[in-house]
Amino acid sequence: MTFKNFIKKVHLWLGLSSGLIVIILGITGCLYAFEEELRPIVHDYYYVDQVKSQKLPISRLLEIAQEKNKKINPNQILSGCRTISDDKRTVIIWFFEELDKDAVWYWNRYQSTYFYMDPYTGNIEEIEDYNFEFFVFIRMLHQTLCLNSTIGDPIVGTATIIFIISLITGLVLWWPKNKQAAKQRFWFRWKNTTQWKRKNYDLHNIMGFYMMIFALILALTGLVWAFECYDKGVQWLFNGGKTYEREKIVSDxxxxxxxxxxxxxxxxxxxxxxxxxxxxxxxxxxxxxxxxxxxxxxxxxxxxxxxxxxxxxxxxxxxxxxxxxxNNGEKFRFINYDLHVGSILGFPGKVLAFFASLVCASLPVTGFLIWWGRNNKKKKTPSKEKTVK
CATH class of the missing domain: 3.10.450 (Nuclear Transport Factor 2; Chain: A,)
Incomplete structure (x- = not known):
């Protein structure tokens, strides 16, 4: 077996083994890319009915939320709140309760309730079951396949590592032998007579090539949440081989x-x-x-x-x-999420992350179709020769 044939085998079987998870990660990544922009649009309770001159104290809003939540979720603990500078936005107050840390599904592991309150009147605009809010569900599907993190993180992390190897082996297979071959691999040269198999092959190779760097960034930054050792290792690397202990601040x-x-x-x-x-x-x-x-x-x-x-x-x-x-490790960890979703470059970065995720989701599909097409070619029936008597 030649080196290239070996790489083909590796690329094929790694792609087939991780394909379904990569598709899920890619599609959910697309949906979550514009989460910050879409939430206020799809949830009308993010806004108050009328802006007034005076807001209630935060302590009063916390009291109202606590009194209400004691009646519906008495075991939940008040955890925090968020206020937004936009005067039209509601104040968000949330409660948390750990249920079963060993549960298989994330929604059975903990429960969290979010209150959206009018800061001027104290009216509760919405009580949200955080676990089943659409974007939370998409994020958990993306991060752990909706499983307990102790189960889902290794599965998603392993699939991501396989995807990284697939990208590298794909680049090896894509690499042209000469300039003439390179012309066919940098852009689509479709004609009216171009068959769908050729189009599918070009989509897999050309789109994979152009999005490879961005796909690698998405994958490498995503591994930070999958493996704690990777997270600590990256911070250790950015700190020049040093480990810093966090200073613990306590109340008097x-x-x-x-x-x-x-x-x-x-x-x-x-x-x-x-x-x-x-x-x-x-x-x-x-x-x-x-x-x-x-x-x-x-x-x-x-x-x-x-x-x-x-x-x-x-x-x-x-x-x-x-x-x-x-420190340098903490700085990288702090912006890792922004690198992962593209927001570090603002809205254009999110658009780029969206298309990169979309291409990542398409690669297993187009790759599978290439493999399926090659293994299910229609056999040509030999024409019957006329015998001359």
Whole structure:
């Protein structure tokens, strides 16, 4: 067997073994690429009916949501809230409860409820079962095939590694022997008489070639969520072989105060970062007296995002972390999601990620049709020769 024939075999069987999962990942990647833009369009409860002059305090909105959720989900814990600078947007408050960490499906592992509230009146516009929201379902199908992460991550990660090898072996097979052959592999040269098998072959080879770099970026950044060792290894590499321990910030229990510091912390966060796109408040667990109150400030440009930690009892700022404060490994990890979905280049980057995902989903299909066509050729029946007597 020649080297090229060996590569063909490897490319074929790896493609067939991972094809179905790659199709699922590609299609869900397409759907999720514009998640941020589509959510406000498909969910009318993201907006209030009327903008007024005065908003209710965050603490009051939290109280209203807690009172309501105790009646429908008494075991869920208040986890956080998000406010958006757009005055027309509702405030989002969410609750969380771990059900069964060993469950097979992700929706049986935990339960989360999201409240969308009018910040002016306190009216609850929508109570959303987070696990079955459309884009959440698409993301979980993309990330773990809707399985428990301990099961789904290795499956998706392994299929992704196989896909990476398939891309490399595909490039080896695509590589032309000479300039004349190269002309046929850089663009479509279809005619009216071109058969569908040739068109399918060109779609597989030419589109695969042009999208290879982007497909590799999608695959390599996706592996960060699949394998913890890969995630740590990439950060270790960017840190030049160094491992950094995270500094643990704790609250001062001697300064215990029963008053809810949410309003004070929210005001302090907005004062420090007045031009942010949205503000996240992550509430500490009630049974962890040392846990701090954390906020996250989101901008249009991710490099401007800021995370803050406050003392849960005094609302005193304990640590403020900007992008520049992170080590190189943390910087890469911070922008990994934006690289994966293309948002690091703005809307054009998302469009590019969309088409790259679409091509990734098509490669197993066109590849299978090539293999099927070659193994199911119609045998030509030999013409009967007339015998001369």
């Amino acid at each position: 229990t001697s300064q215990y105060n029963q008053n809810n510091p949410a309003d004070k912390i929210y005001a302090a966060t907005k004062q420090l970062e007045p031009n942010a796109k949205s503000y996240y408040l992550f509430l500490p667990k009630a049974d962890d007296s040392l846990a701090v109150f954390q906020t996250f400030v989101r901008y249009e440009n991710r490099f401007n995002d800021v995370s803050m930690q406050f003392d849960r009892y005094t609302a005193k700022p304990l640590k403020i972390t900007t992008y520049d404060d992170k």
